[in-house]
């Protein structure tokens with residue numbers, strides 16, 4: 001029992017990468033985590049997991065009634081946002097399908113508060129949030145956030161974690177390009193091992 005608890009807290013790979021608390025789209029990109037040994041953690045792997053992930057970011061109520069279809073849509077947007085991040089990091093053209101998917105999510109529901117008109121009190125602005133559109137709103141908010149990140153000065157600092165097999169993205173601070181201290185330690189250990197294994201190359 002104790003060992004399991006310690007394991008959970010000893011896994012810094014699930015701590016948010018730098019920038020992921022500021023940009024939910026970065027957190028979305030990082031919601032599938034590659035671990036050494038070919039293992040993956042997918043925080044959106046189940047409807048309940050996807051619901052919890054959205055709730056933690058204020059994008060859905062606790063019991064939003066997420067179905068597998070909703071979780072699939074989130075995972076799909078995640079892959080397209082990851083593709084755009086990869087293009088930005090590598091300074092390559094975007095995949096048209098990835099651009100289309102983000103723009104489709106952005107425009108499917110309004111992300112701006114609409115003009116409403118009350119018969120007695122007159123005009124006001126409010127965002128419509130019918131429960132049938134919770135997931136569409138979440139997708140739109142995440143797509144808008146990805147668009148904001150990719151066009152902001154912070155995009156210059158967007159980078160992929162340099163510690164294989166980690167697949168996370170982060171906003172770089174200084175020269176550090178690891179998403180976590182664990183990834184940094186692993187990369188340094190791998191370099192040290194490579195030096196010992198091939199001393200003739202040094």
Ligand SMILES: [Zn+2]
Nearest residue numbers: 161166179183
């Ligand atoms: Zn990492």
